[in-house]
Amino acid sequence: MALTREQMAQRVARELKDGYYVNLGIGIPTLVANYVPEGMQVMLQSENGLLGMGPFPSEEELDADMINAGKQTVTALPGAAIFSSAESFAMIRGGHVDLTVLGAFEVDVQGNIASWMIPGKLVKGMGGAMDLVAGAENIIVTMTHASKDGESKLLERCTLPLTGAGCIRKVLTDLAYLEIEDGAFILRERAPGVSVAEIAEKTAGRLIVPEHVPEMAF
Amino acid sequence: MAGLDKRVGSYEEALAGLTDGMTVLAGGFGLCGIPENLIAEIRRRGVRDLTVVSNNCGVDGFGLGVLLEDRQIRKMIASYVGENALFEQQLLSGELEVELTPQGTLAEKLRAGGAGIPAFYTATGYGTPVADGKEVREFKGRKYILEEAITGDFAIVKGWKADHFGNVVYRHTAQNFNPLVAAAGRITVVEVEEIVEPGELEPSQIHTPGIYVDRIIQGSFEKRIEKRTLRS
Numbered sequence: 001m002a003l004t005r006e007q008m009a010q011r012v013a014r015e016l017k018d019g020y021y022v023n024l025g026i027g028i029p030t031l032v033a034n035y036v037p038e039g040m041q042v043m044l045q046s047e048n049g050l051l052g053m054g055p056f057p058s059e060e061e062l063d064a065d066m067i068n069a070g071k072q073t074v075t076a077l078p079g080a081a082i083f084s085s086a087e088s089f090a091m092i093r094g095g096h097v098d099l100t101v102l103g104a105f106e107v108d109v110q111g112n113i114a115s116w117m118i119p120g121k122l123v124k125g126m127g128g129a130m131d132l133v134a135g136a137e138n139i140i141v142t143m144t145h146a147s148k149d150g151e152s153k154l155l156e157r158c159t160l161p162l163t164g165a166g167c168i169r170k171v172l173t174d175l176a177y178l179e180i181e182d183g184a185f186i187l188r189e190r191a192p193g194v195s196v197a198e199i200a201e202k203t204a205g206r207l208i209v210p211e212h213v214p215e216m217a218f
Numbered sequence: 219m220a221g222l223d224k225r226v227g228s229y230e231e232a233l234a235g236l237t238d239g240m241t242v243l244a245g246g247f248g249l250c251g252i253p254e255n256l257i258a259e260i261r262r263r264g265v266r267d268l269t270v271v272s273n274n275c276g277v278d279g280f281g282l283g284v285l286l287e288d289r290q291i292r293k294m295i296a297s298y299v300g301e302n303a304l305f306e307q308q309l310l311s312g313e314l315e316v317e318l319t320p321q322g323t324l325a326e327k328l329r330a331g332g333a334g335i336p337a338f339y340t341a342t343g344y345g346t347p348v349a350d351g352k353e354v355r356e357f358k359g360r361k362y363i364l365e366e367a368i369t370g371d372f373a374i375v376k377g378w379k380a381d382h383f384g385n386v387v388y389r390h391t392a393q394n395f396n397p398l399v400a401a402a403g404r405i406t407v408v409e410v411e412e413i414v415e416p417g418e419l420e421p422s423q424i425h426t427p428g429i430y431v432d433r434i435i436q437g438s439f440e441k442r443i444e445k446r447t448l449r450s
Contacts, residue, residue: 059448065390065391071445083393084394084395085394089321122309
């Protein structure tokens with residue numbers, strides 16, 4: 001079975017380490033905050049200028065002046081810091097964020113990522129995604145393995161305009177966890193009940209399958 | 219206005235001198251921390267052919283979105299503009315030009331503009347359409363693109379509290395781009411929720427020192443919420 005959105009978030013959460021500063025993108029990445037392991041302390045960075053983001057507010061806590069980068073109302077935890085957008089991106093560009101999780105349309109074997117623009121469709125903008133992928137050492141891309149029409153999103157070369165070049169090393173899809181090394185996807189784990197053959201069939205870019213590919217457990 | 223007392227008596231006076239074709243820098247992220255009343259005054263004045271620099275362009279009927287209704291904006295420099303139908307319509311018809319800029323690059327362009335730095339190198343956007351036509355240079359084995367600073371004829375800013383010297387503090391994440399545009403405007407106009415006596419703001423906690431600010435006005439704010447999200 002392909003992973004659910006929650007299972008994808010759960011799997012990404014296993015990459016968290018105690019003391020990490022983490023930036024979570026919109027969608028599945030946001031759900032990762034629900035699966036921070038017990039006893040582990042991580043601090044969430046939101047690129048509109050908040051470090052120490054807390055959960056959504058109660059009715060009483062609701063405050064128009066406290067939002068996240070997805071423009072949702074949020075709270076700030078004790079120990080949070082708030083700053084300007086320039087300071088926020090100094091943290092990001094300067095490589096101070098330990099882990100960035102974001103979605104994408106396509107990634108390729110060179111570590112290129114396309115996530116913001118589909119030619120012919122209205123372009124809304126890249127927001128902070130280009131800064132995030134350029135600045136972070138440690139990025140996990142979360143996306144479905146193939147489009148609804150069955151087209152692979154793991155390619156030999158991205159077809160859409162790029163968000164960043166050569167910056168992606170880790171990809172979690174609904175079918176597999178893969179790493180990108182030396183011009184190939186390396187299949188590290190597969191979703192429960194998903195065969196290597198199915199993953200290979202849905203991966204258009206060069207795929208290396210190690211002898212043993214463990215199945216994820218939840 | 220006298221000496222270092224930056225207070226003005228009306229919104230009309232706050233934007234005196236704003237004319238057609240000028241560049242306006244606006245603080246705010248989505249609808250959070252936007253100078254609502256100064257935007258309304260731009261609309262009232264009916265100035266046209268503006269270049270507006272702001273992370274976003276409001277929504278239909280609120281924020282910078284209201285300036286689209288009378289086609290006052292000719293060019294928009296922003297990182298994300300997806301929230302209004304009118305924007306899309308004017309973009310597709312060619313009435314409106316848009317220059318999409320990565321959010322961190324936009325912030326740094328404004329910071330550089332205010333700090334007298336004409337341009338800077340950043341890895342953001344290298345290898346993407348953003349790099350088209352820009353100088354590329356390698357430092358320590360990595361490629362960077364040259365991005366130029368932004369300054370404006372006017373900066374419109376939303377603060378929380380200010381004194382009459384123009385020292386400003388922002389509230390929570392309503393800070394965002396506000397201190398950056400404040401420093402990058404030739405004429406910087408700040409509207410706040412409360413004007414306080416000099417000395418009431420802790421000097422070491424000032425976000426925007428008064429030297430950047432030309433005009434201060436106290437207003438009342440709707441503070442519309444774009445995505446009201448509650449804990450279940």
